[in-house]
Amino acid sequence: MKKKTLSALSLSAFCLEVSLFLRAGISVSDGIHMLKSDKNDKASQKLLDALFDAMENGSSFSDAISQVGVFPKYMFEMVVLAEKTGKLENTMRSLSDYYARQSRLSVEIKNAVFYPVILITIMLVVIAVILTQVLPIFNNVFSQMGAQMSPFALTIMEFGQVLSAASTVIFIVLGVIIALLVLAYVIPSVRMTFAEFFRNILGDMGIFKRISSARFAFAMAVAMESGIDIQDSFLMATRVADSRGKLLTRAQNCNLEISQGMKLSEALTHFGIFSQKDNRMLSLAQKTGTLPEVMHVIAERSEEAISDEISSLIAKVEPTLVILTSAIVGVILLSVMLPLVSIMATIG
Secondary structure (H helix, E strand, C coil), rough: CCCCCHHHHHHHHHHHHHHHHHHHHCCCHHHHHHHHHCCCCCHHHHHHHHHHHHHHCCCCHCCCCCCHHCCHHHHHHHHHHHHCCCCHHHHHHHHHHHHHHHHHHHHHHHHHHHHHHHHHHHHHHHHHHHHHHHHHHHHHHHHHCCCCCCCCHHHHHHHHHHHHHHHHHHHHHHHHHHHHHHHHHHHHHHHHHHHHHHHHHCCCCCHHHHHHHHHHHHHHHHHHHHHCCHHHHHHHHHHHHHHCCHHHHHHHHHHHHHHHCHHHHHHHHHHCCCCCHHHHHHHHHHHCHHHHHHHHHHHHHHHHHHHHHHHHHHHHHHHHHHHHHHHHHHHHHHHHHHHHHHHHHHHH
16 A cells, blocks of 8 residues: 655755755764654654664665655655765755745645635525525515516526525535545545646646746756756756646657757746746856856746735635625625515505
8 A cells, every 4th residue: 555645844944954964064874763762753753663673684774765655756866866975965955945835835736726726616605595595485476466577586596496495406416515524634645646637738828837837847957956967957857846737748859959059048948947037047057167156046036926926816806806706796686676666655
């Protein structure tokens, strides 16, 4: 049975702790021993015990990570290369930053989806109650007065009756949807399946494309800082950002052009991995040998832009849904109330 991969936040904290041990001149094995002696953190006790036991039995840090089975493949590959190049401390700090960014981005995406879903649910419930419960009451009032509601009100009331008749099926469908959402929230594998599904559909569009590009930039920066050459860094970053989607196709074409002599900056912008405004910065970085730093800058700017876009989207969606709900409810009630007021005025 495949073990559950650690969350991005847990990975960030672990990588930071390892980098701090190494900076202080403490070996990874001794540092993990110090951590596992903390009895207050029982949640990670088994993981630390497994890592320490593996290293005590002669395994390297990267082998111990592989044996435990809760760390992502990208982290394992980066640690292997860092051990070979002697840059484990820098790599672990960079990985800590990388997973911290992934955690923040995931939270922002969840918030961007959660609030609109709640508002849409409330809107649908309010409209359903009006159609199935309120309008029939008004219809009885009109019938007692020897009148009839407007054609529009009758039409939507009939639609409400259809919904009421199909309420059992609707509740079953909603129950299945809610169950799937709960499973996606609780079980990481299910959540990853949903994420993969939407990434395959929307992964090359709008904000999803920019998220992939930001991940690519940061992963490539971390790889180059660990002493990996540009082409290998490029391939590793591609696997991290989008292992099967459209970014992979563009990256493969880009890598082919680079191998045939095209400049990295031109290839990255030509195939749409980065925007044209990044071309000049990338070109200068190649000439000055500061490509990892520039990749970090591009990733940071991309993530800031994504965060601003998500915040802006939420700010627009919430009032839009409130206005839409108010308008729909208002139109329905006016279609009933205006004829009723007219009848009452005639009677008076």
